[in-house]
Amino acid sequence: MERRQFISLSCFAGFISLYPSFLALAAESSGAEKGFVMTVNGKIETNSMGLTLSHEHIITDFKGAEPDTRPEYDNEVTANLLLPYLKAAKKSGVTTIIECTPAHIGRNVELLRLLSKASGINIITNTGYYAAVGHKYLPNHAFTETSEELATRWLKEWENGIDGTDIRPGFIKLGVDSAPLKPIEEKLIKAAAIAHLKSGLKIAIHTGNGAAARQEVEILIKAGVSPEALIWVHAQIDPTGFFHVELAKKGCWISLDGINEDRDSIVQYRNHIYRLKGEGLLHKVLISHDDGFAVTEEGGKAAFNAFKNGNSIPYNTIFGVLKPSLFELGITRDEFKMMTVGNPANAFQIKVCRQG
């Protein structure tokens, strides 16, 4: 009995002494830098994010920025309804989800916190405005206020919390259409640059095409922000990958985030990833599904429908379909880990990235 106790204690002591080097090794093999990110439950170390889906949604409301009424729903009831999907994602190994639904498209940070606590998955929410789809999701004040005034609003959320809660954003999310960018889109990017330099929040932009992403980089550089702070959301829209290579070489993150079960689509994602590997740029790639649920009103009650983006099970196709397909192509386990663990940690790490 005493001998047994001794063995278990010495194993424990050995584990304690090995633990820091084990953590360092784990961090090294994923490529995650030391730092922190901001979740709906507060700060966590980048090293503890683990397997991260870098662009997903939980609930969105597509009614527009200033509708007369919105579908109403109870957070606790809805969290219970959606919890099985997050638990399934956790079973696939997911430990962090970047939730990309901006304000005025149904962002609901209290629901995110309930789901994070119930599922054990870290969830990161955002601040910022979405000008894509013809400005339907911009509040009226976005048209009249200056970049500085908009940045002040977003920084208030960073400093004090969102919608009267103490939940803080972990990045800035914007949306713009294709090039040439419109003046209001340029204004939002300038506001993001101001907010980034004061907070270190990275800037993820839903972008209509590669030429628009190039313009974003130019605006940020002019405002003193390095392209390292920019996550080009929906970069899969670039058919040849020409802009991926140009902008990743400048430091921009390439978010390939609409992965779905369709065979042709999987081939397209594989080709993008393989090309970026050939260019030595896999350390700038993020992968995700852009899955989620839309809330609507049906018969006077809120209804939640999964996005019809080609995925029969939300938050799953990367593990069930893409991962084996990438391994067939010669992408290694370490490279997969880099795209799903190290890269998201580095992309969303709170860190001011100055140009020059």
Ligand SMILES: [Zn+2]
């Ligand atoms: Zn999205």
